[in-house]
Amino acid sequence: MEYHKLGSYDVVVIGAGHAGIEAAHAAARLGAKTALFTISLDFIANMPCNPSIGGTAKGHLVREVDALGGLMGIIADKTFLQSRMLNRGKGPAVHSLRVQTDRKQYHLAMKQALELTPNLYIHQGEITALDRQEGRVTGVFTQLGGYYEAGAVVIATGTSLGGKIFVGEASYESGPDGQHASTALTRDLVEAGLPIRRFKTGTPARVHRRSIDFSKLAVQPGDPEEELQPFSFMTDFPLHNKVDCYIAYTNPRTHDIIRANIHRSPLYGGMIQGVGPRYCPSIEDKVMRFSEKDRHQIFVEPCGENTEEMYLQGLSSSLPEDVQNAMYRTIEGFEHLELMRPAYAIEYDCLDPTAMKPTLEMKALAGVYGAGQFNGTSGYEEAAAQGILAGINAACHVLGRKELVLPRHSSYLGTLVDDLVTKGVLDPYRMMTSRSEYRLTLRQDNADERLTPIGREYGLVDDDRWARFTAGQKAKEKELARLENTSVKAAQLRQAALEAGVDPGETGGSAAQLLRRPGVTYAMMTGIIGPGEDITPMLVQKIETEIKYAGYIQRQQRAIREVARHENTPIPEGFSYAGLQGLTLESREKLEKIRPATLAQAGRIPGVSPSDLAQLSLALLTWQKRREEGNSHD
Amino acid sequence: MKEFTKTICALATPPGEGGIAVVRLSGPDAYPIAARVFRPANPEKKVEEAKGYTALFGHYLLEGRPMDQTVALFYRAPHSYTGEDVVELSVHGGSAMAQGLLKALLAAGASPAGRGEFTRRALENGKMDLAQAESVMEIISAAGRQGAALAAGALEGSLSKKITALAGELVELRGHLAAWVDYPEEDVPQLEESVLRSALHSQIAQLDQLIKGYRTGSILRQGVDAVIVGSPNVGKSTLLNLLAGYDRAIVTPVAGTTRDIVEERIRLGESGVCLNLFDTAGLRQTGDLVEAEGIRRSYQKLDQAGLILAVFDLSRPLTREDLELAQRCQGRPAIAFFNKEDLDPRLDTQVLAPCFKAALPITARQEESLPLIESAILRVLNLSQLDPTAAALTSQRQLEAALRAREALAQGLSALDLGLDALSVCLDDGLDALYALLGRDPTADLLEEVFSKFCVGK
Numbered sequence A: 001m002e003y004h005k006l007g008s009y010d011v012v013v014i015g016a017g018h019a020g021i022e023a024a025h026a027a028a029r030l031g032a033k034t035a036l037f038t039i040s041l042d043f044i045a046n047m048p049c050n051p052s053i054g055g056t057a058k059g060h061l062v063r064e065v066d067a068l069g070g071l072m073g074i075i076a077d078k079t080f081l082q083s084r085m086l087n088r089g090k091g092p093a094v095h096s097l098r099v100q101t102d103r104k105q106y107h108l109a110m111k112q113a114l115e116l117t118p119n120l121y122i123h124q125g126e127i128t129a130l131d132r133q134e135g136r137v138t139g140v141f142t143q144l145g146g147y148y149e150a151g152a153v154v155i156a157t158g159t160s161l162g163g164k165i166f167v168g169e170a171s172y173e174s175g176p177d178g179q180h181a182s183t184a185l186t187r188d189l190v191e192a193g194l195p196i197r198r199f200k201t202g203t204p205a206r207v208h209r210r211s212i213d214f215s216k217l218a219v220q221p222g223d224p225e226e227e228l229q230p231f232s233f234m235t236d237f238p239l240h241n242k243v244d245c246y247i248a249y250t251n252p253r254t255h256d257i258i259r260a261n262i263h264r265s266p267l268y269g270g271m272i273q274g275v276g277p278r279y280c281p282s283i284e285d286k287v288m289r290f291s292e293k294d295r296h297q298i299f300v301e302p303c304g305e306n307t308e309e310m311y312l313q314g315l316s317s318s319l320p321e322d323v324q325n326a327m328y329r330t331i332e333g334f335e336h337l338e339l340m341r342p343a344y345a346i347e348y349d350c351l352d353p354t355a356m357k358p359t360l361e362m363k364a365l366a367g368v369y370g371a372g373q374f375n376g377t378s379g380y381e382e383a384a385a386q387g388i389l390a391g392i393n394a395a396c397h398v399l400g401r402k403e404l405v406l407p408r409h410s411s412y413l414g415t416l417v418d419d420l421v422t423k424g425v426l427d428p429y430r431m432m433t434s435r436s437e438y439r440l441t442l443r444q445d446n447a448d449e450r451l452t453p454i455g456r457e458y459g460l461v462d463d464d465r466w467a468r469f470t471a472g473q474k475a476k477e478k479e480l481a482r483l484e485n486t487s488v489k490a491a492q493l494r495q496a497a498l499e500a501g502v503d504p505g506e507t508g509g510s511a512a513q514l515l516r517r518p519g520v521t522y523a524m525m526t527g528i529i530g531p532g533e534d535i536t537p538m539l540v541q542k543i544e545t546e547i548k549y550a551g552y553i554q555r556q557q558r559a560i561r562e563v564a565r566h567e568n569t570p571i572p573e574g575f576s577y578a579g580l581q582g583l584t585l586e587s588r589e590k591l592e593k594i595r596p597a598t599l600a601q602a603g604r605i606p607g608v609s610p611s612d613l614a615q616l617s618l619a620l621l622t623w624q625k626r627r628e629e630g631n632s633h634d
Numbered sequence B: 001m002k003e004f005t006k007t008i009c010a011l012a013t014p015p016g017e018g019g020i021a022v023v024r025l026s027g028p029d030a031y032p033i034a035a036r037v038f039r040p041a042n043p044e045k046k047v048e049e050a051k052g053y054t055a056l057f058g059h060y061l062l063e064g065r066p067m068d069q070t071v072a073l074f075y076r077a078p079h080s081y082t083g084e085d086v087v088e089l090s091v092h093g094g095s096a097m098a099q100g101l102l103k104a105l106l107a108a109g110a111s112p113a114g115r116g117e118f119t120r121r122a123l124e125n126g127k128m129d130l131a132q133a134e135s136v137m138e139i140i141s142a143a144g145r146q147g148a149a150l151a152a153g154a155l156e157g158s159l160s161k162k163i164t165a166l167a168g169e170l171v172e173l174r175g176h177l178a179a180w181v182d183y184p185e186e187d188v189p190q191l192e193e194s195v196l197r198s199a200l201h202s203q204i205a206q207l208d209q210l211i212k213g214y215r216t217g218s219i220l221r222q223g224v225d226a227v228i229v230g231s232p233n234v235g236k237s238t239l240l241n242l243l244a245g246y247d248r249a250i251v252t253p254v255a256g257t258t259r260d261i262v263e264e265r266i267r268l269g270e271s272g273v274c275l276n277l278f279d280t281a282g283l284r285q286t287g288d289l290v291e292a293e294g295i296r297r298s299y300q301k302l303d304q305a306g307l308i309l310a311v312f313d314l315s316r317p318l319t320r321e322d323l324e325l326a327q328r329c330q331g332r333p334a335i336a337f338f339n340k341e342d343l344d345p346r347l348d349t350q351v352l353a354p355c356f357k358a359a360l361p362i363t364a365r366q367e368e369s370l371p372l373i374e375s376a377i378l379r380v381l382n383l384s385q386l387d388p389t390a391a392a393l394t395s396q397r398q399l400e401a402a403l404r405a406r407e408a409l410a411q412g413l414s415a416l417d418l419g420l421d422a423l424s425v426c427l428d429d430g431l432d433a434l435y436a437l438l439g440r441d442p443t444a445d446l447l448e449e450v451f452s453k454f455c456v457g458k
Helices: A018-029 A058-068 A072-078 A103-115 A185-191 A252-260 A283-289 A321-328 A380-399 A412-423 A444-458 A463-485 A490-500 A511-515 A522-529 A537-548 A550-567 A585-594 A599-604 A610-633 B030-037 B097-107 B117-124 B130-151 B157-182 B193-222 B236-244 B289-304 B320-329 B349-355 B367-380 B396-415 B420-438 B442-453
Strands: A004-014 A034-038 A052-054 A080-086 A096-101 A120-124 A127-133 A136-142 A146-155 A164-167 A170-173 A196-203 A206-208 A218-220 A245-249 A297-302 A309-313 A339-341 A344-351 A368-370 B008-011 B020-026 B038-040 B054-062 B065-075 B086-092 B224-230 B262-267 B274-279 B307-313 B334-339 B358-361
Touching (some): A004 A018, A004 A136, A004 A380, A018 A103, A018 A120, A018 A146, A018 A380, A052 A058, A052 A380, A058 A096, A058 A380, A058 A412, A072 A080, A072 A096, A072 A103, A096 A103, A103 A120, A146 A380, A185 A196, A252 A283, A321 A339, A380 A412, A412 A599, A444 A463, A444 A537, A463 A511, A463 A522, A511 A537, A537 A550, A550 A599, A550 B396, A550 B420, A585 A599, A599 A610, A610 B117, B008 B097, B008 B117, B020 B030, B020 B097, B020 B117, B030 B038, B030 B054, B030 B086, B030 B097, B038 B065, B054 B097, B065 B097, B086 B097, B097 B396, B157 B193, B157 B420, B157 B442, B193 B396, B224 B236, B224 B289, B236 B262, B236 B274, B236 B307, B236 B334, B236 B367, B289 B320, B307 B320, B307 B367, B320 B334, B320 B349, B334 B349, B396 B420, B420 B442
Parallel strands (some): A004 A034, A004 A146, A034 A120, A146 A368, B224 B307, B307 B334, B334 B358
Antiparallel strands (some): A080 A096, A127 A136, A136 A146, A164 A170, A164 A344, A196 A344, A206 A309, A206 A339, A245 A297, A297 A309, B008 B020, B020 B086, B038 B054, B054 B065, B065 B086, B262 B274
């Protein structure tokens, strides 16, 4: 085909899912002239799976994206239907917000937010190849014969890259929700030397609201109105629950139908080669692997205010439509279920993420960044978080600025990226609180303290957000000082404590000291010493946690300082491991493959022992010394 | 200068039988840690105020008890081997003293130095040139090659089994908590607090046993400091010679011959337990200054020893010194030997015996007494039931990992009152320490536990 040059951009983003939109928005905000390409403008910020944002650890990621100046939290609040703060009572580190959103409204609000972003140009079009010169990207080609120059490219193709949908014996090339698959780009990426592999995932059915007998299901309402918390640190309008969710259960009859038809599942029939997520098992996986369980839980979630479609969380499946119909109707309340969109499995092309640096740039192709499912993850939130980082770095690449690497101890995002590029993945990666060793420090309530200064430094955080953040910090510091300096007598606490059924202790002390006692709350303290100035519910959470968890947080801070030194010891890109005779063959091979950016990252590669690390650290020093001495002779 | 946050310590002289053992302490907290462990003889002197290139004499403290005489040499950054603040502590070599000192330093906040770590710090702080650095690199990588060959069998079989079992239990607990926290809406049962508590207690108890076993193990390896005490001429040196198998101390019938502490390292027959034997000057009131100093040292040695062999003369009536000695031995790992069984008994053993863990009549000159003596020693050292095949920590590094795991789990117990998020972090720390012993990363096992045991995920 003959190509015609149609334009020139600093950054081109391929794909307008949750990763692509954050990448494009961030790059544009940093001042890079940015193009966002999507196969269909009507699928911008589409939610092909749950109509919800957040959940355990994912809620942390949304707050982090927001703290950096991203869009996800703001739009989720705008299109809010219902929310729950999960894990209350399990400790503040694992509190996680989950919001049910209006799927269509989310798409529209996000699309408009992007349209209103200066420096950002949105194009409908499929990218079929990258223009590459001497190991770096210089442009992109479109399906229609267009050519655009590009200084950097972010690949955020989701499940559309080589997408193939399976429902029973039927299969066809497609992206989610009828969007056509991107079929040409993979070959070009393989040619460029990127390790491409195949993963699979799946999604449950959408059904008609009128066909469900809700009287047979348990209601799951949102949190009480007065407890509702927004995702975004910027949201200041009140939130209202507009819908309920419901809980249903499978039963042995459901399982019998699945077992009787398991050979018709493409996964069990061997039609699907892609590796599926352990974190998102299909109902047939659950029934086959946990045969002793006689019921599995299903959450019924509304897809929006202007639709009757309901989403059946927990029933992801690739069984044929007739089997799906039969098994759904065994479920109490679903006897007359009307299927609107059948569940399906989807197989797609993605990257072995160890091919990337911690900046998310390809080691083998300068200027190309990956984000989202393309990098082997699953989930909107994981995608958005990588998107914002890839967007920042693509812009920095073009603008000649220092790229951003977020260490593990900075954020769940940093942890996610480090896991991806250091350990790699065997199946689609889902964020979990357990994956962060620093989770007492990386709470959703303090995402702004951790990341807003970074977002400000890079130019993503506007004056409004910065002013709010600094005012909040001032109020917090002032309140912490007040609690340290105000003494409370044991007798004063006794009344409040006894009412709450808490042991008040024998002695008085500063308000902060008393707050450290089990069961004593900030509210009890302000009941005695009066309310603090400008203290929002979000700040209450921060203050209470910082005081109560001080010992454990200090312990983590020590551990963080301990690794920080290795974190700051870079391994030069051209460093050769061949001379390190003391390493085991296994660690040498791994180090050569991952080519870690820092000594700390090297230490996290599975199989690299402390002794390997000691040798590496010494070798780095001698390497450096040799260069210094070499230079001094010049 | 590069900032290292940890203060590290290690034996700087070759392990074994040297006359003096030097333990080096290097890092930002070298002075405060030394101050906690080293007590200058002159109470006017403060460790933290010591200038570089100066020395202080005193002794070190282990668990609050004064131990061996110690010389501390002070270096101030950057004028030291590593370029950091350094304190070098010298104690008498060839005994458990250096190990005791290391233990005290670890308890005071130092970390054990990794292989080549002093050198690495020296290098990073610009204390070495390239040639020196490369030669050190060569040595370390050679050791690494050997280490790599040994790595597969690094953990001895029964220890590996024990640690794997402990880690397995912990993974199960942690996996359950992870599933419960990360999948709050699925039917993962909540772990009862009592279950968590008792599981933690059981883990801690098992770790304690391992840690205690390290002490036993180090007795086997390094030997226990044993002191022979008693009034002059009751047969202390004869007992030493009997145990050692040849004439070492000067044995004469003239009371007060042994004026200095004589050291002998012996291995007890069947059990192979090592004793570092110190023969002492006889304990009695004396006007002789040299002898008085010898007696003072004898008492000091007695207070520090891991085993006291008190010798009494059966043929002489009870003296005030005998009584004092017996009282001093109360509550200590002490054995009373009533010597000269072959002569007419005139000693009131009934008064003395209750002060000791064991008491037996012997004839020190006769070899037939040996098995009896040996079994009494093993009994008092709690080594009678010693099972050489039981899981045992064998290096300071392993001990440190076990201590780290234990500390994390103990923290976990107190976190139970605060929040399960804090508990889970403590469990992670414990797991990390145990997995470090196994040379593996716990993450994969943990996720496997979550997704194989619990049917979670949308």
